Amino acid sequence: MATVYYPAIIERAADGFSVYFPDLPGLASAGATIQEAARAAEEALEGHLLVTAEHGEDLPDPSEIDAIEHDPEVDEVARILVRGERPGRSIRVNITLDEGLLAAIDRMTANRSGFLAEAARARLAMANPGAAYYAKAWKAGAAAATQRKRRASA
Numbered sequence: 001m002a003t004v005y006y007p008a009i010i011e012r013a014a015d016g017f018s019v020y021f022p023d024l025p026g027l028a029s030a031g032a033t034i035q036e037a038a039r040a041a042e043e044a045l046e047g048h049l050l051v052t053a054e055h056g057e058d059l060p061d062p063s064e065i066d067a068i069e070h071d072p073e074v075d076e077v078a079r080i081l082v083r084g085e086r087p088g089r090s091i092r093v094n095i096t097l098d099e100g101l102l103a104a105i106d107r108m109t110a111n112r113s114g115f116l117a118e119a120a121r122a123r124l125a126m127a128n129p130g131a132a133y134y135a136k137a138w139k140a141g142a143a144a145a146t147q148r149k150r151r152a153s154a
Contacts, residue, residue, distance in 0.1 A: 010080065
């Protein structure tokens with residue numbers, strides 16, 4: 001995995017703060033406070049990087065934070081660098097499973113590796129108390145991004 005830092009802009013929203021990533025259109029998050037918004041941005045970026053890698057899509061390189069122009073339509077509160085880990089290449093591992101469990105997996109899928117990776121991601125998301133918040137924050141941030149796009153095209 002390679003560590004990357006994407007610039008993000010925190011803006012004032014009706015019910016708190018939203019965060020958007022100029023380099024990653026459509027990626028947004030939100031929070032009731034600036035600190036919550038910044039934490040949600042990290043979770044949003046983490047999820048975005050994983051999903052993008054799973055779909056085999058390319059990611060743009062992060063811009064320099066100072067090179068991003070100020071939008072007068074945005075009530076900007078802060079600019080931050082958000083840390084994320086670009087998923088690395090798949091590696092082969094040798095694991096031991098109960099034969100009944102393996103048979104049950106094989107009845108569910110033809111791709112054991114994909115199934116186990118998805119199950120691990122789901123369990124890791126459950127262990128992260130912010131995972132449910134991320135889904136809510138993403139929807140709120142996406143709504144703010146849509147409003148920005150409408151203002152820009154008007």
